[in-house]
Amino acid sequence: MNVNQSAPPLPPFGQSQPVYPGYHPSSYGGQPGSTAPPTPYGAYNGPVPGCQQTPPPGVSRAPPSSEAPPASTAQAPSGQAAYGQFGQGDVQNGPSSTVQMQRFPGSQPFGSVPLAPVVSQPTVLQPYGPPPTSAQVTAQLAGMQISGAVAPALPPVGLGYGPPTSLASASGSFPNSGLYGSYPQGQAPPLSQAQGHLGAQPPQRSAPPQASSFTSSASGGPRMPSMTGPLLSGQGFGGPSLSQPNHVSSPPPQALLPGTQMTGPPGPPPPMHSSQQPGYQLQQNGSFGPARGPQPNYGSSYPGAPTFGSQPGPPQPLPPKRLDPDAIPSPIQVIEDDRNNRGSEPFVTGVRGQVPPLVTTNFLVKDQGNASPRYIRCTSYNIPCTSDMAKQAQVPLAAVIKPLARLPPEEASPYVVDHGESGPLRCNRCKAYMCPFMQFVEGGRRFQCCFCSCINDVPPQYFQHLDHTGKRVDAYDRPELSLGSYEFLATVDYCKNNKFPSPPAFIFMIDVSYNAIRSGLVRLLCEELKSLLDFLPREGGAEESAIRVGFVTYNKVLHFYNVKSSLAQPQMMVVSDVADMFVPLLDGFLVNVSESRAVITSLLDQIPEMFADTRETETVFAPVIQAGMEALKAAECAGKLFLFHTSLPIAEAPGKLKNRDDRKLINTDKEKTLFQPQTGAYQTLAKECVAQGCCVDLFLFPNQYVDVATLSVVPQLTGGSVYKYACFQVENDQERFLSDLRRDVQKVVGFDAVMRVRTSTGIRAVDFFGAFYMSNTTDVELAGLDGDKTVTVEFKHDDRLNEESGALLQCALLYTSCAGQRRLRIHNLALNCCTQLADLYRNCETDTLINYMAKFAYRGVLNSPVKTVRDTLITQCAQILACYRKNCASPSSAGQLILPECMKLLPVYLNCVLKSDVLQPGAEVTTDDRAYVRQLVTSMDVAETNVFFYPRLLPLTKSPIESATKPPAVRASEERLSNGDIYLLENGLNLFLWVGASVQQGVVQSLFSVSSFSQITSGLSVLPVLDNPLSKKVRGLIDSLRAQRSRYMKLIVVKQEDKLEMLFKHFLVEDKSLSGGASYVDFLCHMHKEIRQLLS
């Protein structure tokens, strides 16, 4: 969660529009003269009667009125429709397509690989770019060649810790490469046939607007990556690959030349540029970044050995080299460049199809008609017009939607629009909500739906004149006519049983079996709850939360507590018939915290004492959820269960589980069963919970296998969260648990929610990923939805799209607020459509693509062997890149790997997904860990998956202590570590402090208060609080990293060459992993081979 702090607050709606006094729709009426405090949103607080009921949102908003609008007469849905808004003949979204795990044939095993140069192409920011000049080049690397020699056995990972900038050290320690040849100078590339495909277009449409600059390694010298050997045995990608013969199977690449011409028909090879090495631009982190300007033909020769080709350069008897890691696309560089280029200006959403800055860039958003990227991010902002094009490109079309995303303080929450008893205005046919893209016609008396083209009458009370451009003159006074995101107050038609909801309730359900008591968990939790209950979520300026609370403890039986305010002491009621769960009391179970405070405090004091001597080790689980759900049902409200649970529920009861963990299943066809629930009972239970609006958050404290795959079913399907604290001990884990608990209890939640994504004609939502339940093919049902969770939606064509009209998405979320108010939150997004593949590839968002692909893969493991899932990902990625190469890239040698500029990190990030614990577990990863991560990723946002799959590695002692800025990250590879430094590594869940063995004694003293490296306690989780600049800086940095993430990251101090270091190295994702995951370099080689096979 990157919160922007830098830019000044901007009134999001600050175009102080004139107020039109003529506009008096009396039915909105009432309450003239706003009492709301002044806000930048002046136009809404002014005397426009139609808008003034809407208090400005945010902290200053007045408490929402509880007065219920009168029941609607005109458009009441039929009685059986629980959710009015979706009841009527909706034709927009058709049936979902089937799950498509088997879309692609298996890919090649990861065997020997001819690698070749990496080239990235056009930049993202110029949709059509300048006409290409003849000097345009594909930035590139000379081709990698495979000589056929078998690589000598090299030592495994890591020969040492070279300083990151030291080439000698870097290359010396790189483990996974074979022999390397070098290259002839400036050979002309064969002109590619690729242009032919785009032959009908003007050349500039297919040509990249700008060549991306590719820089060589820091030496600027002649070392050019050329891999001559096959991969070493043991670095295979996936199981079977290990048995691949070590030989080179592909033909040698053709002659290679950087610098290719983009325009004009195929002709003679471009001139050689044999003396242009100096043109390589040195960049700080190596690799190539986006072009910084026209850089004609710098990319030419690699003075190297004349391995093949017709034009041997001068003899360069250089020793064999390996692929230079600095010469392949660097995530760090891309992130830094985007920060520098796009971090200073606000992202204004008024223009259709703009690709937002990366999630790693801090930027401010100004809503001018499209939803902020904090709410919706797309894999591409330019969609192919036809399904044929989309199939050819294989780029998934998906949106990662976070409907209740929390915003930085500088950005205003969505305005709440109250249309009174008539409710929000919608299209009669497709039920889309009024939005800025609706077209008013006939002088404003009718409007044409932008989603289905239906012409609708404008109700008299909503009528307004149009200006000379056809725009309503009140457009800027109405959020729903000018903003991408806003809310409507829902009428009673949108409520269950046509009744306005009661405020939600929280029920705390505490395992009091032996393990929970012995670990100190119960005492810690009860103590914490006493104060935490004062911080239940509340709305606007409400004095206290409307949420009621209840308490249950359990082991093999359940204990309910009466905490009615009139009681002197809480009363316990035991239910031992867990097979037929009922709630033994209604009155006094759910109470207001401030009214019942004394009784609640007394209860929380007594619980740890009551069970202090328990010998009960067995627990039930499903009956606990059932009880909570029944209690909410009896109270006729939605709500959330907080379950604190320690063990596999083996006691005789519904949902009883057995230990079925079996690591022998890994890498077999039955591996998928480890991710599947062992009984269908929990799905059934979850369905009942969703119907009741009962969201379940699960805190697990296991000492051994608890079957997370099964226990997480209900949280997953109800929009809840799962937290896991293995081998919980109060002294080690209390900070992490309490931080998570506080955040979880306090966070704003939308209850009993239904989300629908509507699309304009031509595309439709076909597949959904996330923590929710679906009982039909279009409605995403969420018992609860918080500001951290995303729903990912995939789109498919069902017709041709139109370049002019583009494509529209509208996400509507109906939910009950924490105060019990029923609301609709609407997010709109307009995308471009293209008839040229190059436009698609220029407007993709790789971080979002990876988010989607990870979710796709993580769902796939439920049904397919893990290897099949990995192969599917690799094949898809290869197809995406091969299509680009074939249709969009400049002609160049087959020996080059050419990546689209905005996808140049696709291989490195995809490799991280492939190596992740779910898809390729190491020996230390438990079945529960995998199931846990699998469900976590399912609802992660793009920023979270980005850092989760590619962790941030921050050097702490490189920059001056006084420097206030965060140190620039380095690439996640062992060779970037210097043994004289200290590094922080974080991925959103884990946080390591790695200490090099040669760190200065003074640094050790300043941070750890011990005199030498050897005295540092390995595994330390808290740094001593010391009064010196370095200590303050490091602790401050840790605090700020934790504040950015949705879960508390426990610190682990790792010393170089200590045994804990293996754990740390698991996160150095550019390196080969112990579980067989490929290094970045090797994966890139493999990817290139796959692409070449597709192209040949």
Ligand SMILES: [Zn+2]
């Ligand atoms: Zn419509």
